[in-house]
Amino acid sequence: MKTVFTSDVQAQCVNHVGLITLNRPKALNALSLAMVRELTHVLLAWQNDPQVYAVVIRGSNKEGPFGAFCAGGDIRYFHQAALAGDTTLEDFFTEEYNLNHLIQNYPKPYVALMDGIVMGGGMGISQGAALRVVTERTQMAMPETHIGLFPDVGGGYFLSRCQGAVGEYLALTGQLLRGGESLSVGLADAFTPAEHLPVLWDGLTQQPFANGEAVLTWLREQTQASTAQAKATAPAWLHAEVDAVFALPTLQDMVHALQGLSDAQGADSWAAHTLSALRHRSPLMLHVTLEQVRRGRHMSLADDLRMERDLVRHCFHTDHLSRRGTSSETVEGIRALAVDKDRQPKWEPAQIEDITPEMVLPFFVSPWPAVAHPLRHLA
Numbered sequence: 001m002k003t004v005f006t007s008d009v010q011a012q013c014v015n016h017v018g019l020i021t022l023n024r025p026k027a028l029n030a031l032s033l034a035m036v037r038e039l040t041h042v043l044l045a046w047q048n049d050p051q052v053y054a055v056v057i058r059g060s061n062k063e064g065p066f067g068a069f070c071a072g073g074d075i076r077y078f079h080q081a082a083l084a085g086d087t088t089l090e091d092f093f094t095e096e097y098n099l100n101h102l103i104q105n106y107p108k109p110y111v112a113l114m115d116g117i118v119m120g121g122g123m124g125i126s127q128g129a130a131l132r133v134v135t136e137r138t139q140m141a142m143p144e145t146h147i148g149l150f151p152d153v154g155g156g157y158f159l160s161r162c163q164g165a166v167g168e169y170l171a172l173t174g175q176l177l178r179g180g181e182s183l184s185v186g187l188a189d190a191f192t193p194a195e196h197l198p199v200l201w202d203g204l205t206q207q208p209f210a211n212g213e214a215v216l217t218w219l220r221e222q223t224q225a226s227t228a229q230a231k232a233t234a235p236a237w238l239h240a241e242v243d244a245v246f247a248l249p250t251l252q253d254m255v256h257a258l259q260g261l262s263d264a265q266g267a268d269s270w271a272a273h274t275l276s277a278l279r280h281r282s283p284l285m286l287h288v289t290l291e292q293v294r295r296g297r298h299m300s301l302a303d304d305l306r307m308e309r310d311l312v313r314h315c316f317h318t319d320h321l322s323r324r325g326t327s328s329e330t331v332e333g334i335r336a337l338a339v340d341k342d343r344q345p346k347w348e349p350a351q352i353e354d355i356t357p358e359m360v361l362p363f364f365v366s367p368w369p370a371v372a373h374p375l376r377h378l379a
Contacts (some may be wrong), residue, residue: 004041006034011042014205017215018046018055021065023284028071031121033092039125040099047107054109054215056204057125058197059116066113066197067137068357072120075147079334082316093312094374095151097122097305100154101378104128104301109212113201115194124153127187128301131216133223135194136179142186143174148333148345150289152312156296156303162186165246166238171293172246172254174275174284175237180230184238190223191230201308237270245271251290254278255352282329282345283352285315287360295364302378309375310366316366317367 001011008024018283022029061067073096081089103110103125103177112126114134120139126132130237134140142151142159151159151171159167162185171174182188192200200222208213221270245257255278278286292311296304315330329347336345349355370376 001042001045003038005038006032008032008035009038009042013046013052014219015207016051016053016209017204018042018052020055020057022057022059022070025060025062025068027074028068028117029046030071031096032049032074033088036092036095036099037228040095040102043102043247047224052108054111055106056111056113056307058113058201061116065201066115068116068192068232069114069118070122070125071117072122075334079331079339081240082328082331089316093309094123096153097309100124100128101301101305104154109216111216113197114188115197118312119143121153123155127154127158131190131219132188133190133192133219134182134188135192135197137194138179138182138260140177140182141174142170145172145285145289146174147279147337148285148329148331148347149315150292150311152308154301154305154308156292156308157299157301158187160293160297164243166242167293168246168290169242171289172281173274177235180233181229181235183227184234187259188299190220191227192223193226233371239272251287253350278352282333282347283330283349283355284347286352286362287355291360291364306373306375307364309373311363313367314363
């Protein structure tokens with residue numbers, strides 16, 4: 001299929017299967033606005049094309065196909081655009097969230113081969129898939145609180161639907177899920193050894209498929225044995241203490257509980273490591289994230305994406321907190337992690353205990369009337 005916006009997304013229909021390769025390996029396939037637009041263009045063209053039965057998406061690394069799926073949005077671009085007042089930043093989030101909604105509601109089977117890094121925006125283009133396939137190389141996370149953001153691209157929707165309080169835990173800590181661990185929490189459906197991915201890809205171009213459901217059936221059959229084996233081992237961190245702590249009403253309650261467990265169990269315990277992780281995140285955005293996930297649990301995807309569009313607007317346009325430009329938690333977090341790389345963000349306020357509801361709730365007030373919301377058409 002001829003590219004329109006960028007060659008960083010390669011798409012072709014072979015054997016009635018729409019095959020998409022993210023091809024920006026030097027950036028771990030981080031999504032640019034052009035890539036979002038190309039993906040949207042391709043999926044809209046294929047959704048009503050009777051010659052396309054199903055869609056399968058993969059990433060690439062510097063050596064070739066697979067090895068990395070998508071590291072998220074291009075956070076360096078976020079930083080530059082925010083400081084420059086570049087209005088394309090608004091377009092990026094509106095169009096990215098539209099794409100997330102399109103994938104979740106796609107009328108044909110959409111399959112994501114999630115090999116390597118799958119984070120942030122990479123989750124947004126995979127969690128809505130009819131079949132989410134991981135490998136032993138998969139490194140999955142929603143680490144946005146590390147940069148003073150929140151788990152967007154529908155994170156309030158799909159994380160909140162993990163069992164118990166696992167969604168709160170993953171959203172707040174950014175815990176990395178390796179290999180088949182994502183199967184245990186409902187963020188993947190199938191597992192295959194990475195070395196088997198080229199066999200699956202080639203098979204998609206050769207098997208006689210009658211329809212989209214036949215594509216799904218074949219892929220499930222090919223991954224059935226390895227999936228069962230991967231499901232047999234649960235993540236070491238997935239234990240009763242996760243629910244006991246992260247189901248508590250407030251972040252302050254969680255910190256207090258973790259401190260008690262850490263004191264009792266020692267400096268090398270899960271509680272101690274978890275408490276340390278939270279202490280390094282933006283206190284303000286931790287509170288915003290907890291509120292987001294708990295609201296998202298009772299929302300449709302469309303409503304959740306509208307909420308997240310409001311939130312991300314407030315993250316870069318912080319008039320409601322008298323914080324603009326570099327005083328944005330998000331801009332500061334990206335500076336510390338990806339620009340200056342000093343890993344010493346200056347969060348404001350600096351302590352979890354210093355956050356008040358009056359600081360958090362304005363994030364959830366939409367800056368647009370309902371009739372003018374950029375995602376008003378989502379259903």
